[in-house]
Amino acid sequence: MKEGSTEAPIRHPIRWQDPDYKDMEQVLTELTRVFDICHGCRRCFNLCDSFPRLFDLIDESETGELDSVSTSDYKSVVDACTLCDMCYMTKCPYVPPHEFDLDFPHLMLRFRAAEREKKGIPFTVDQITKTDRNGRLARHAPGPINWLSSRGNAVTRPILEAAAGIHRDAVLPKFHGKTFEMKKALSAQGINSDAPAYGRRVVLYATCFVNFNNPDIGTAADRVLALNGVQTEVQYPECCGMPQLEQGAVDEVAAKAVIVAKNLSQWIDEGFDIVALTPSCALMLKFEWPLLVPDDPLVQKLSANTSDITEYIVDIARNEGLADGLKPLQGGVALHLACHSRAQNMGPKAADMLRLIPDTNIDVIERCSGHGGSWGIMKQNHEVALKVSQPAVRRAVKSDSAYFSSECPLAAEHLVHSIEVSQENSPFQRSFHPVELFARAYGLLD
Numbered sequence: 001m002k003e004g005s006t007e008a009p010i011r012h013p014i015r016w017q018d019p020d021y022k023d024m025e026q027v028l029t030e031l032t033r034v035f036d037i038c039h040g041c042r043r044c045f046n047l048c049d050s051f052p053r054l055f056d057l058i059d060e061s062e063t064g065e066l067d068s069v070s071t072s073d074y075k076s077v078v079d080a081c082t083l084c085d086m087c088y089m090t091k092c093p094y095v096p097p098h099e100f101d102l103d104f105p106h107l108m109l110r111f112r113a114a115e116r117e118k119k120g121i122p123f124t125v126d127q128i129t130k131t132d133r134n135g136r137l138a139r140h141a142p143g144p145i146n147w148l149s150s151r152g153n154a155v156t157r158p159i160l161e162a163a164a165g166i167h168r169d170a171v172l173p174k175f176h177g178k179t180f181e182m183k184k185a186l187s188a189q190g191i192n193s194d195a196p197a198y199g200r201r202v203v204l205y206a207t208c209f210v211n212f213n214n215p216d217i218g219t220a221a222d223r224v225l226a227l228n229g230v231q232t233e234v235q236y237p238e239c240c241g242m243p244q245l246e247q248g249a250v251d252e253v254a255a256k257a258v259i260v261a262k263n264l265s266q267w268i269d270e271g272f273d274i275v276a277l278t279p280s281c282a283l284m285l286k287f288e289w290p291l292l293v294p295d296d297p298l299v300q301k302l303s304a305n306t307s308d309i310t311e312y313i314v315d316i317a318r319n320e321g322l323a324d325g326l327k328p329l330q331g332g333v334a335l336h337l338a339c340h341s342r343a344q345n346m347g348p349k350a351a352d353m354l355r356l357i358p359d360t361n362i363d364v365i366e367r368c369s370g371h372g373g374s375w376g377i378m379k380q381n382h383e384v385a386l387k388v389s390q391p392a393v394r395r396a397v398k399s400d401s402a403y404f405s406s407e408c409p410l411a412a413e414h415l416v417h418s419i420e421v422s423q424e425n426s427p428f429q430r431s432f433h434p435v436e437l438f439a440r441a442y443g444l445l446d
Contacts, residue, residue, distance in 0.1 A: 082372025112248025135212025167382035180218035195229030331402020332361030338408035369411035
């Protein structure tokens with residue numbers, strides 16, 4: 001062991017099939033060990049709300065130490081974790097291979113898996129996680145569904161809050177009648193055979209959000225790749241399982257990993273690269289799935305051949321070079337780097353990509369949005385999510401940029417909402433995925 005744990009961090013496989021993994025007594029024992037280490041360090045105090053909750057419990061206890069905090073209070077700390085991985089990635093000095101062997105996010109996941117095994121999860125929360133089913137149903141009547149879920153609907157949103165626990169002011173994703181898969185099938189892009197990267201082939205893993213909620217992101221990526229000579233196909237066997245992972249359903253996520261990996265590995269064998277269109281899904285395919293199913297060779301192969309969309313475009317630029325035609329984006333871009341992009345340990349690829357646009361200022365924001373997937377929309381969490389977002393909000397407003405962008409579409413919508421709530425005159429009417437702005441700079445989008 002080197003001084004100060006200067007070795008590269010590693011993560012252990014998630015042994016969810018081991019009976020001890022979901023044994024709540026053993027989970028609480030491990031939480032006590034880890035929480036005591038966190039109490040002695042406190043380097044993570046300014047990340048999510050988990051750590052302030054933990055430290056307040058300790059500081060307000062009888063002894064001012066963890067020994068006088070009841071294990072029944074641990075749940076409030078776990079509930080505040082959004083599984084963003086930033087404590088593991090950027091703050092904690094005790095991650096493995098350090099002898100303390102501390103992986104806070106995966107321990108929170110273990111608690112949720114044990115709790116799910118013992119008590120299950122609320123029915124409404126379980127229904128929210130069924131993104132594929134919800135998307136397929138909603139696409140048949142997107143207008144009424146979007147009206148019912150609109151944040152400005154004073155009739156339906158209080159009812160939704162009472163029935164499902166979704167905060168009445170939280171921004172909810174919109175649904176589209178035509179999925180990205182359908183749009184791709186209806187309008188194949190012509191491939192630019194003069195582009196330096198001509199000959200590359202890609203399968204775009206649509207992701208549930210792009211497929212059902214924002215197909216424009218997929219269309220932008222498809223057009224940018226086609227202009228750069230890349231043949232694209234779209235595949236969407238099913239959701240990556242991030243919504244289920246947030247609720248501790250590790251067995252369901254592992255099953256999804258096996259199904260999707262079997263589908264996409266056939267394309268890899270034919271010479272296609274795999275590109276995920278949202279960072280949470282790229283993180284699952286590249287890092288979480290191999291830890292959940294470490295003995296499946298197809299899952300491992302998929303991990304090794306998957307890129308985030310911004311990562312892939314930057315790779316084209318660095319190796320073959322991009323097609324000509326990029327024009328400046330007047331006014332510049334305030335770019336939020338999503339936590340799940342940073343957790344991929346690939347560098348700020350969205351910023352690298354947008355900096356390829358000539359004469360365009362890119363103001364990078366490396367602070368958490370506070371959204372956390374479905375976490376930030378729930379009644380008990382929404383106000384905390386707004387609070388956590390404030391450092392990112394202040395940076396975005398201070399940048400005085402014409403465009404606001406985030407790699408995570410859910411985080412982007414939450415941040416735009418948070419800016420509207422905290423600012424008298426919001427400078428941003430909407431948000432963009434970085435690849436949408438890249439397509440706009442190419443003149444590929446209105």
